Amino acid sequence: MFRTIKSDIQAARERDPAARSSLEILLTYSGVHAVILHRLAHAICRKHIPLLPRIISHLSRFVTGIEIHPAAVIGQGFFIDHGMGVVVGETAEIGDHVTLYQGVTLGGTGNERGKRHPTLGNHVIVGAGAKVLGGIVVGHHVRIGANAVVLKTIPDHSTVVGIPGKVIHRRSEEGDLDHVKMRDPIADQFEALEIKILALKREVHEKQGQNKPSQKLEQTSGDKEPD
Template identity: 50%
Template sequence: MGLLEDARNIQRKDPAARTVLEVILLYPGFHILVYHRVAHWLFEHKHFFLARWVSQRGRHKTGIEIHPGAKIGKCLFIDHGMGIVFGETAEIGDNCTIYHGVTLGGTGKDTGKRHPTLGNNVLIGAGTKVLGPVYIGDNARIGAGSVVLKNLPANCTAVGVPAEVVRINNKAVNPADDLDQQDLPDVMAQRLLDLDRRIGQLEKAAQGDIPPTAQQVAARQRKSLRT
């Protein structure tokens, strides 16, 4: 019943999926869930070699690599899926959506719990890398191409390299931001613009081209009155 509900969930979420049968027969995002169920059962029962063999067969067939030790909740929607990697200690909550090219990986420095944990209803955009034992809160949305290296709170939208929170509880962190999944701000570009503006101000100050502030004018007037 669990796999059937997973297939129905994919059919509900993907406008290109016309029937549940189409999902079951043709969707690699569903096929890898079948492989992972078998591999994870073998892993939990300490048949480690067989578990890895099944997971590698799934990788060969779908282009999606999920370590048999990873824990996946109900109704995971893997859209397209090619190039996805989930590490051994990754944990994914219920009703999550993950696009192609996503990595839930380690940093190479951690031991034990070394991969991310996702809460429920998390959406991760294409090409995103979530690295280390970080926690992504419920209902979080991560924009495509981001790199997440620290915990993210629930109900937030994050974007950038490294990822920064730009919206929480559907309210923009910066009032100028008006976000949705298709129109995310370019955090790096904004930083470069701010840096360029600051350099320009410093250059003008060095050349004496910036007009005095009101405080500077008042101080000069007081000085002239005293003299």
């Protein structure tokens, strides 16, 4: 467990440009605190000790604002950035080197029993406010945009945005998923829209410029007195 916690701290250091040291992360990062407490609660839960894991989980939610069910299975190198409002359900499974941002929910879609929460593959990034719901599978190297609502299984190396979530791009297996370097798909869409608006403005301006000589000629003809 201590080796896994060390990988969680290292993940925070690698993925958060604001991180200064491992000690700072250990003392001040609520996301790391929530993950450490979950690792403890999960270890106790696996020994089938009743009540205590839920008490630890409840205290963790009170202190960090992050709710992770003790039975949720989480791989190494897990990082919750900013963290407030994150919810991870009982049957959720999270692979290695996954990053969640604030307000993310890995939840269910009803009162069904059994596997009712999502499974996330390795190297997945879930943007702020996104909801991944139901017993679906999110593949490896997937990026989910902010506020997306994902209700269906997502293939590997995909970028997902929108409500409901739709795959807008698929990368090759060699594609990099460095969240610091990768562009935001939502920002890309706004940038493309801005370019289209500028092009339309330029087109309108050019047409107005072409019409001015004829308008001036008509005005001159109209002002000319008849013989």
